[in-house]
Amino acid sequence: MSAAPHLVISGVSKRFGAATVLDRVDLTIRRGELVTLLGPSGCGKTTLLRAIAGLAPPDGGTIALAGRDVTHVPPHRRNVGVVFQSYALFPHLTVAGNVAFGLKVRGAPKAEIDRAVERALSLVKLGHLGSRRISALSGGQQQRVALARAIAVEPDVLLFDEALSALDRKLREEMQVELRRLLQEVKATAIFVTHDQDEALTMSDRVAVMNKGRIEQLAEPRELYARPASLFALNFVGLSTRIAGQVVGGSNGTVEVVTPVGRLSARGAFQPGASVIVATRPEQLRLGTGDGANSAAGRVRSVVFQGSRTLVDVDAGAGASLLAELSGREAELPRVHDEVRFAWPVAETFAFAAEAS
Amino acid sequence: MTDAVLPAPIVKAAPDRERLAAFGFVAPSVLIIALVFVLPLALLLGVSVLDPKGGVTVAHYARLLGTPYYLGVIWNSLRLGLLTTLIAFLISYPAAFALARARGALRSILLATLFLPLAASVIVKAFAWTILLRSDGLINTVLIAVGIIEDPIRMIFTQTALIVGAVNIFLPFMVLPIYAVVAQLDGRYAEAAATLGASPLVVFFRVILPLTLPGIIAGVALVFSLSVSAYVVPTLLIGEKYPTLATTIAKAYLLAREPGFGAAAGVVLLAIAIIVVALSAMLSREPK
């Protein structure tokens, strides 16, 4: 993967009436990279994608694609591929007719079109269905025709808007893996919109977490999970234990926080007196009282067995709760109503400013 | 990953007894259709070839297709049908999009202006046009009063009056079927086509037009068959100068007492309507 910026979005804003749907979004994507836009419903993911495609020009900011400023270029001169949630396959054309459409309107010679159609259809494993009507395809097949149609023109960037959400869960999980393999095979640069965090973590090189028209964090899946940049990012990706408290001191990027479950140390820089949320991931919690670690005690509220792991929810008193993920092999799993003590490393404990709400 | 397998058709060959039962259910409607539509047609065909003196004759058809006058009559009907259909289509197609795009009260008002005239009889509407177009009619009176013209313009009993009236009267039958299709059209198709490199013009001809064809065909079929066989409209708006198959049929039955000739003209009219409607449906097929 080369490091050259391929798609550069700077300061893109979009308003619908009084509502600011995109608020000065910056996003740079490298050639061949697969980036996911992850965020709750209404945060502006589709709007950003449509701005990139040219279907909804932004009110402010610029978009550059493959070294060309395309901010005011109409969609048909942008060379982007879009896979819509509803697929939008042309019902009056066959499978092959749909895939050929982009090349036909570009006036490519017939032999070249045939070759490209065959290649695109075989990439999505639909080589034998070229002459089918769209209405005679299953949902999964339609999804792949939509993909073949988009990649047949070799776009500079492929945009997927919740492209898998219409499929049932099993098919969706298969497609996630297959799609990632396929996109790497054709060396596509792609943006994937989803509000499914598992899909985001599975599919992408980097994830952009969006909230209220802004990108809160742009990071690789591992880093996003292990080092969330904000309370929103923490909440949106994965499970966590969160305890509210007040900063009483600290140094060197570590703060001391007084909480209902006792004094805890966390990474972060806050002035004494600040209201913060102290958080950690469930798999950091271990039974016992680790040395020099954070620890808290409580009564087990529920134990949920999930195969290779077990989730333990502990009532730590004063409205605080601890969520621990223990591996299935752990010798003695606690039972409901047991009194337990958990410890977790300070290095994996974060402090975030408590949201004023 | 394997392809999702399409379910096999669930309709199996029904046992004879079930088929018999199914036939029992549709039999009444088949009977009614036969009585109401097929029987009169058969009668019409029969009368057109039966010689009152006994035997079978094609004399009526020979007269229709062999006389320059009657060929002119056929051409008049065809012209009326084609021109009305073409102009109605050119007006209706953009109108249907405007209608589909309109929101709220505006849409209701526009739809009402289309639907309400359907409640009035054709005769009333044709007369309304004569009132507008007469030499002492509304348009001439206003134009003279305002001083734009000095002498009344001759508008009634011209071909222009005929076509304008026919288009106006049959317009809803073109707009409504097209509107029904356009209103259902998913805007994503045009967007998908644009992202694939199609300019707005290409989007229109390769996506919008083919997807709205079913509505166009329905509208063309309706308006052509209505206007090619229109009787009241040419009678009131142009009269004797423009004999059509429909007015010829009426004359044959009412004045000349030639039912055989009238029936033959009826068959020719029907054949024209069927051929044009079938042709338009065939031409509209997406070429492979």
Ligand SMILES: Nc1ncnc2c1ncn2[C@@H]1O[C@H](COP(=O)(O)OP(=O)(O)OP(=O)(O)O)[C@@H](O)[C@H]1O
């Ligand atoms: N054409 C429009 N006119 C007015 N408001 C719009 C329009 N399109 C989007 N919005 C608003 O902009 C906001 C963001 O919409 P957008 O479709 O980008 O959200 P999203 O992140 O894709 O959500 P979802 O996950 O539900 O698809 C929403 O509040 C939506 O109501």
Ligand SMILES: [Mg+2]
């Ligand atoms: Mg969306």
